[in-house]
Every structure is written in C-alpha cells, then in structure tokens.
Amino acid sequence: MTVILIIIVVWAVFPLYWAVIVSIKPRIETFSVTSVAIPFVHFQPTLKNWIEDFQHAEIRQAVLNSVVVSIISALFALFLGTLAGYGLARFKFHMIKNKDLTVWFLSQRVLPPVVVVIPFFLIMKTLRLLDTRLALILVYTTFNLPFAVVIMRQMFKELPDEIEEAALVDGCTYFGAFFRVALPLAAPAIAATFILCLAFAWNEMLFALTLAQKDAITLPVFIAGSQQSRGVAFWFAATRALVAALPPTALALFIQPFIVRGLTFGAIKG
Numbered sequence: 001m002t003v004i005l006i007i008i009v010v011w012a013v014f015p016l017y018w019a020v021i022v023s024i025k026p027r028i029e030t031f032s033v034t035s036v037a038i039p040f041v042h043f044q045p046t047l048k049n050w051i052e053d054f055q056h057a058e059i060r061q062a063v064l065n066s067v068v069v070s071i072i073s074a075l076f077a078l079f080l081g082t083l084a085g086y087g088l089a090r091f092k093f094h095m096i097k098n099k100d101l102t103v104w105f106l107s108q109r110v111l112p113p114v115v116v117v118i119p120f121f122l123i124m125k126t127l128r129l130l131d132t133r134l135a136l137i138l139v140y141t142t143f144n145l146p147f148a149v150v151i152m153r154q155m156f157k158e159l160p161d162e163i164e165e166a167a168l169v170d171g172c173t174y175f176g177a178f179f180r181v182a183l184p185l186a187a188p189a190i191a192a193t194f195i196l197c198l199a200f201a202w203n204e205m206l207f208a209l210t211l212a213q214k215d216a217i218t219l220p221v222f223i224a225g226s227q228q229s230r231g232v233a234f235w236f237a238a239t240r241a242l243v244a245a246l247p248p249t250a251l252a253l254f255i256q257p258f259i260v261r262g263l264t265f266g267a268i269k270g
Contacts, residue, residue, distance in 0.1 A: 065133060139211065
C-alpha cells in the first residue's frame with residue numbers, strides 16, 4: 001500500500017515539478033538529457049524565462065481577464081445560488097416538488113458544455129458581446145449556478161428551522177432572519193461554494209476559446225497558445241502553467257476545511 005501511495009504522489013506532483021524546473025532552466029538545457037534535473041546540480045537556475053514572459057502585455061492581460069471573470073462570475077453564482085438554495089430549503093412550491101427542482105438544477109451542471117457552446121456563441125454574437133469579459137461572466141455564472149444552488153440548498157436544510165422561527169417571533173422578517181441568522185451560520189458552505197465556483201471559472205477553457213479572440217482571452221487559452229512557428233516554447237508554457245496553478249492551489253490549501261465542509265453540505269439526501 002505504501003508503494004502504491006508513493007507512486008500516486010509522484011504521479012500527481014511530477015507535472016508541477018517539471019514546470020518549476022523548466023521555468024528556471026536555461027533554454028538551451030530544456031531538451032538536454034538532464035531534462036528532469038536538480039537545480040544547482042545539473043544546471044544553473046535563471047529567472048530569464050519569467051522576466052521575458054511577463055514583459056509581454058498579452059500575458060498580463062490574460063491574467064487580469066482570468067482574475068476579473070473568475071471572481072465576478074463566482075460572486076454572481078454565489079449570490080443567486082444562495083437565494084435559490086434558501087428558497088428550495090425553506091419554502092414549498094405547489095407546481096413542482098422541491099426535490100425535482102434540485103435535481104433539475106444538478107442536471108444543468110452535468111450537461112456537457114460542448115452541447116451549448118454554439119448556441120452561446122450565437123447569442124453573444126447577436127448581443128455584440130463576443131470577445132468581452134461580460135460574455136464570459138454570464139456564461140460562467142450560468143454553468144456554476146446549479147452547483148451553488150445544490151450546495152446551499154443542502155446547507156440550509158441542515159440548519160434547524162427553530163432558530164429562524166425564534167427570530168421571526170422576536171420580530172424579524174423573513175429577510176431579516178435570512179440575513180441575520182441563516183447567512184452567518186452558513187458561512188463555511190458560502191466560502192466553499194465561492195472557492196469551488198472560482199476554481200471552475202479559473203480553469204475553464206472551452207467557452208473562453210470560443211467566445212474570446214483577443215481582448216478577453218483568459219489564462220488557459222493563453223497557455224494553449226504557447227506553440228510558436230518553431231514548436232512549443234516549453235519554457236513559456238511552464239511559467240504560464242505555474243501562474244495558472246499556484247494561486248488556486250494556495251487558496252485551496254488555505255481554506256481546505258471549508259471546502260470539505262461545503263462538499264459535505266452538497267450531498268443530496270432528499
């Protein structure tokens with residue numbers, strides 16, 4: 001079992017190790033026999049690749065686009081998902097069962113994005129939103145919203161109704177009980193939902209590749225464009241991959257307890 005775990009860890013960590021090594025390795029050493037090497041032993045590290053890559057305005061723009069689109073779409077999905085999840089958890093609908101509504105929301109998240117990429121492209125073209133951040137924000141919010149609804153709905157279902165009923169008896173309105181009682185108690189799930197929606201938006205490539213051509217391209221699309229006329233610029237691909245991977249990884253490690261708790265709340269029990 002220990003050997004299997006070691007193999008799995010090496011398999012998972014090796015791409016990150018490779019990216020770090022290639023990003024600080026002199027370009028002439030990239031295709032050498034010591035491609036997998038130890039700094040200061042097999043080669044002399046350099047920051048030339050990082051400095052030269054970030055001198056290009058395109059990568060700075062791609063990072064900015066990814067940050068803006070991911071954060072705003074995650075906030076929108078969290079806001080709408082929290083309201084919808086609370087409604088599904090606390091109120092009964094006569095036309096359709098709450099459970100059926102929740103399953104419908106979940107089915108939208110399971111829907112393959114490639115099925116709707118062309119309709120979204122035509123919609124954004126009609127609205128003249130192609131190659132804009134707003135187009136990506138709208139699409140990412142649409143696809144992350146079901147995930148937020150399912151998690152927040154289960155979170156509110158696990159909160160005792162008596163707490164909010166006591167607030168109503170004390171004079172709170174439904175909105176007051178929601179904002180003053182339910183939301184503070186749901187803070188772990190809210191944090192986890194935001195981070196997960198942020199990660200999905202940050203890593204998404206299909207819609208960004210389809211809806212953005214120049215001004216609104218995100219980091220995943222920019223990384224895919226590391227190929228030059230003489231082949232793939234592995235040193236630039238490595239630096240860009242690290243820029244894309246390190247921020248969400250560090251954030252996930254920092255709030256890991258919230259993510260675990262949020263996934264627990266997301267389990268559908270009925």
